[in-house]
Amino acid sequence: MNFISKHLGALAAGVAASVLVAGAAFADPAVIYDLGGKFDKSFNEAAYNGAEAWKKETGGTFTDLELQNDAQREQALRRFASQGANPIVMAGFSWGTALGTVAAEFPDTHFVVIDAVVDAPNVQSIIFDEHTGSFLVGAIAALKSQTGTVGFVGGMDVPIIHKFYCGYAQGAKAANPNVKVIENYTGTTPAAWNDPVTAGELTKAQFDAGADVVFAAAGGSGLGVLQAAADAGKFSIGVDSNQNYLHPGSVLTSMLKRVDVAVQNSLTDANFKPGLTVLGLKENGVGYALDEHNQALITEDIKTAVDKFSAEIQSGAITVHDYTVDNTCP
Amino acid sequence: MDLGIILSTLDATLRLSTPLLLACLAGLYSERAGVFDIGLEGKMLASAFAAAAVAAVTANVWLGLLAGVAVSITTASLQGAAAITLRGNQLIAGVAINMLAAGLTTFLGIQWFGQGGRTPQLTTDGRFQNITLPFANELSGVPVIGQIYSELISGHNILVYVAFLAVPITWWVLYRTRFGLRLRAVGENPKAVDTAGISVTKLRYQAVLITGLLCGLAGAFFSIAQGSGFGNNMTAGKGFIALAALIFAKWKPVPAMFTCLLFGFLDALQIRLQGAEIFGIDVPVQAIQALPYLLTVILLAGFIGKAVGPKAGGVAYTKER
Numbered sequence A: 001m002n003f004i005s006k007h008l009g010a011l012a013a014g015v016a017a018s019v020l021v022a023g024a025a026f027a028d029p030a031v032i033y034d035l036g037g038k039f040d041k042s043f044n045e046a047a048y049n050g051a052e053a054w055k056k057e058t059g060g061t062f063t064d065l066e067l068q069n070d071a072q073r074e075q076a077l078r079r080f081a082s083q084g085a086n087p088i089v090m091a092g093f094s095w096g097t098a099l100g101t102v103a104a105e106f107p108d109t110h111f112v113v114i115d116a117v118v119d120a121p122n123v124q125s126i127i128f129d130e131h132t133g134s135f136l137v138g139a140i141a142a143l144k145s146q147t148g149t150v151g152f153v154g155g156m157d158v159p160i161i162h163k164f165y166c167g168y169a170q171g172a173k174a175a176n177p178n179v180k181v182i183e184n185y186t187g188t189t190p191a192a193w194n195d196p197v198t199a200g201e202l203t204k205a206q207f208d209a210g211a212d213v214v215f216a217a218a219g220g221s222g223l224g225v226l227q228a229a230a231d232a233g234k235f236s237i238g239v240d241s242n243q244n245y246l247h248p249g250s251v252l253t254s255m256l257k258r259v260d261v262a263v264q265n266s267l268t269d270a271n272f273k274p275g276l277t278v279l280g281l282k283e284n285g286v287g288y289a290l291d292e293h294n295q296a297l298i299t300e301d302i303k304t305a306v307d308k309f310s311a312e313i314q315s316g317a318i319t320v321h322d323y324t325v326d327n328t329c330p
Numbered sequence B: 001m002d003l004g005i006i007l008s009t010l011d012a013t014l015r016l017s018t019p020l021l022l023a024c025l026a027g028l029y030s031e032r033a034g035v036f037d038i039g040l041e042g043k044m045l046a047s048a049f050a051a052a053a054v055a056a057v058t059a060n061v062w063l064g065l066l067a068g069v070a071v072s073i074t075t076a077s078l079q080g081a082a083a084i085t086l087r088g089n090q091l092i093a094g095v096a097i098n099m100l101a102a103g104l105t106t107f108l109g110i111q112w113f114g115q116g117g118r119t120p121q122l123t124t125d126g127r128f129q130n131i132t133l134p135f136a137n138e139l140s141g142v143p144v145i146g147q148i149y150s151e152l153i154s155g156h157n158i159l160v161y162v163a164f165l166a167v168p169i170t171w172w173v174l175y176r177t178r179f180g181l182r183l184r185a186v187g188e189n190p191k192a193v194d195t196a197g198i199s200v201t202k203l204r205y206q207a208v209l210i211t212g213l214l215c216g217l218a219g220a221f222f223s224i225a226q227g228s229g230f231g232n233n234m235t236a237g238k239g240f241i242a243l244a245a246l247i248f249a250k251w252k253p254v255p256a257m258f259t260c261l262l263f264g265f266l267d268a269l270q271i272r273l274q275g276a277e278i279f280g281i282d283v284p285v286q287a288i289q290a291l292p293y294l295l296t297v298i299l300l301a302g303f304i305g306k307a308v309g310p311k312a313g314g315v316a317y318t319k320e321r
Helices: A002-020 A043-058 A072-082 A093-105 A130-144 A159-175 A190-194 A196-208 A219-232 A259-266 A300-315 B003-032 B040-058 B061-085 B090-113 B145-153 B158-176 B178-188 B190-195 B200-226 B238-248 B253-273 B285-303
Strands: A030-033 A063-066 A088-091 A111-114 A123-128 A149-156 A180-187 A213-217 A235-240 A251-257 A275-279 A286-288
Touching: A030 A043, A030 A072, A043 A063, A043 A088, A043 A235, A043 A259, A063 A072, A072 A088, A072 A093, A088 A259, A093 A111, A111 A259, A123 A259, A130 A149, A130 A159, A130 A213, A130 A235, A130 A251, A130 A286, A130 A300, A149 A159, A149 A190, A149 A196, A149 A219, A159 A180, A159 A213, A159 A300, A180 A190, A180 A196, A190 A219, A196 A213, A196 A219, A196 B003, A196 B200, A196 B253, A213 A219, A213 A251, A219 A235, A219 A251, B003 B040, B003 B145, B003 B158, B003 B178, B003 B200, B003 B238, B003 B253, B040 B061, B040 B090, B040 B200, B040 B238, B061 B090, B061 B200, B158 B178, B158 B200, B158 B253, B178 B190, B178 B200, B190 B200, B200 B238, B238 B253, B238 B285, B253 B285
Parallel strands: A030 A063, A030 A088, A088 A111, A111 A123, A123 A275, A149 A180, A149 A213, A213 A235, A235 A251
Antiparallel strands: A251 A286
């Protein structure tokens, strides 16, 4: 009887799995992307690139899923866990609640969550020092700005995006104490991650208000910011992935958040380390992008100044305020 | 508030009200002929996708526009077949179009481009560029009038001008041509039109096809003029706002323009008021973003008096036998 029910269970899981992801093999690691989509050229795409890099490096295979709405979170986790996927890596700050519930149900499965913190013995939480990376691009923005006004367009109005803003504003002020920083958010629902039109309008409004460099921390919506800046002949700053190549000459730099490296490392189960992992400037978890597309824009003076800031942050000479600690921005 | 900021807000108003205006006029033709159309959203979305997809592949903005309009007209005829020939429920036909468009655009986007439903970013040739009207640069030095001309009126893409030109044209067609008279009549009393020996079905199809054309322009505006490529569900409910505007304007073209400008203005204001202080209080983003919708409800509920639509609207015409 037990034998039969076991097999029925496996069969059911198999059917469920084949509905969810056709042809999934058992015991492969799984990656779940957040709303905004696998190819948002930003956060989720970084996760995807990391997984692809892992595949190339190890020759292994992984299964993945793009979330369509918030209600699918627990469901997707349960299905992957019951089908035996291990470890299960998910990217996005909204995973906290769903993972907290599901992790307790599957104590033998290893979960890795990026951008959220879940306290469970079988969960590794990876967070980034976005505020220090944002500090550096804020300094670049202020040093590049001719008008003394720089802009910030966030995605959804949530604490983690305020963390970007706070670091950005502090960095801009460190480089130029008289700088004015304009702060806007695309929306208050998850749709704000995928609304380039509104983000573009916000950017145009910031240009009208005198800004000439705008930092987009907005996932897929950021593409609208970059486009608006390219149209207006002004500068933009990309986020998460290196977006310099999208509009060479207009994208000043990108605030790198090495989600790809985090995903690549965590897909190998041997690297699993329960608890909190923080990736900052020291670990190369965050930084700014410098490549052939923006070499001409980042002058030697800017580079020297920013590298000095970076060293000072790492040595502790400069403390960058983390918004998520006390939910305020000085 | 100096003139520069006022002008830039009004400039954004024109940009933001353009798709609303095109969709609103589209709905006007259809509803004036007695076919309720809540499928404006779906037709726009389908057009936005087709326009961006073709513009991305061919790098030709005109081919993109053509594809968008063609897809929108095809969708409109499908809706027309269901609502006019088969005498189906007009509302349900519209809902079906909305659902079909939302699902199909994302599905095809993933299949064709593999970018999570988005189309690739368009190059310069794949998008409508802003047009600088003659003498705009020369006149920009002239105070007030010159500034208004060069900053507000000049410097939009062609679809903005088309949208605002469509208003007097629609007025003329509706009130000064035989076709317009028949169109209005068929929405009020189709039996009378039929008795006069004019085909109700043909007139309604003509109206629905014009709706398709205008929705096609509105959709293309989203993806190849205002934006640069298609994103999932990028019309974001504008089709329904256009419907609200149509009711608010009591199904008349010139009031429709002013209503759309008002909604566009509220949207532009919302974007500029974010994070601003009003009377010394930091207004939360959420409150500002809800403002256009809140005002819509207040205006619709309290200020327009009774809005009575075309009498035969929503009813399929059955010829007596």
